[in-house]
Amino acid sequence: xxxxxxxxxxxxxxxxxxxxxxxxxxxxxxxxxxxxxxxxxxxxxxxxxxxxxxxxxxxxxxxxxxxxxxxxxxxxxxxxxxxxxxxxxxxxxxxxxxxxxxxxxxxxxxxxxxxxxxxxxxxxxxxxxxxxxxxxxxxxxxxxxxxxxxxxxxxxxxxxxxxxxxxxxxxxxxxxxxxxxxxxxxxxxxxxxxxxxxxxxxxxxxxxxxxxxxxxxxxxxxxxxxxxxxxxxxxxxxxxxxxxxxxxxxxxxxxxxxxxxxxxxxxxxxxxxxxxxxxxxxxxxxxxxxxxxxxxxxxxxxx
Numbered sequence: 001x002x003x004x005x006x007x008x009x010x011x012x013x014x015x016x017x018x019x020x021x022x023x024x025x026x027x028x029x030x031x032x033x034x035x036x037x038x039x040x041x042x043x044x045x046x047x048x049x050x051x052x053x054x055x056x057x058x059x060x061x062x063x064x065x066x067x068x069x070x071x072x073x074x075x076x077x078x079x080x081x082x083x084x085x086x087x088x089x090x091x092x093x094x095x096x097x098x099x100x101x102x103x104x105x106x107x108x109x110x111x112x113x114x115x116x117x118x119x120x121x122x123x124x125x126x127x128x129x130x131x132x133x134x135x136x137x138x139x140x141x142x143x144x145x146x147x148x149x150x151x152x153x154x155x156x157x158x159x160x161x162x163x164x165x166x167x168x169x170x171x172x173x174x175x176x177x178x179x180x181x182x183x184x185x186x187x188x189x190x191x192x193x194x195x196x197x198x199x200x201x202x203x204x205x206x207x208x209x210x211x212x213x214x215x216x217x218x219x220x221x222x223x224x225x226x227x228x229x230x231x232x233x234x235x236x237x238x239x240x241x242x243x244x245x246x247x248x249x250x251x252x253x254x255x256x257x258x259x260x261x262x263x264x265x266x267x268x269x270x271x272x273x274x275x276x277x278x279x280x281x282x283x284x285x286x287x288x289x290x291x292x293x294x295x296x297x298x299x300x301x302x303x
Contacts, residue, residue: 065086114212125204186209
């Protein structure tokens with residue numbers, strides 16, 4: 001450990017004393033306690049980040065632990081924020097409902113339900129939910145890892161190898177197997193909901209359980225007329241009927257076709273598997289992810 005010179009400490013002590021005096025006394029006299037606390041928080045945050053100067057804008061702190069950096073995504077039903085832990089400096093994601101829906105009972109119930117599901121499901125290929133928070137304005141919020149890049153983003157700039165297509169499919173099937181074993185159907189398998197940590201597709205994580213259902217239920221029970229990504233959603237889900245794990249298998253079949261369309265080579269065996277997974281008749285598809293994985297392994301063995 002390097003010890004600074006005594007004159008360095010004396011200079012720091014003098015500046016610290018002046019800073020404390022400035023925090024206590026403002027232009028109009030002694031500052032109110034809440035203003036002093038806010039200024040101290042901003043200075044501490046700037047020191048933690050090693051910023052060269054103090055930002056003039058008031059920072060937004062969440063749960064007194066996370067500073068808001070950007071709103072990364074905004075839709076009619078949700079917002080995703082990139083935040084940073086004020087002490088550790090680590091990036092995280094917070095998902096909440098838009099402020100305009102703060103008092104919407106259905107939006108709040110769906111997000112809290114997503115939080116319960118996220119805390120329940122634990123698998124390396126499922127994006128983890130770490131906590132359910134309450135924002136200052138009363139909105140519920142989910143604390144998650146910040147990944148920042150989806151499979152859709154990845155494929156917009158580069159093609160997949162055939163090996164990567166198999167890797168993505170295998171990782172997703174593993175995530176779905178855990179989901180189905182818990183009696184749940186994801187209901188929104190699509191490239192935008194598949195996250196790519198470190199830009200490595202072999203680390204793929206299934207995210208966004210916002211419209212997941214228990215097996216045998218439908219979105220009509222939550223007063224949701226249209227749920228899921230149109231290019232991937234199963235016929236029974238699109239029609240508003242009850243869903244089963246085979247509904248996710250249908251979406252997986254559609255996804256495999258999408259991946260091969262964005263790959264640098266093709267394979268007849270995997271195309272045939274995609275067609276089998278995405279049969280219009282749910283009874284002609286594999287019943288769940290475990291059954292689908294067995295067929296994928298056969299396709300891999302067949303080359």
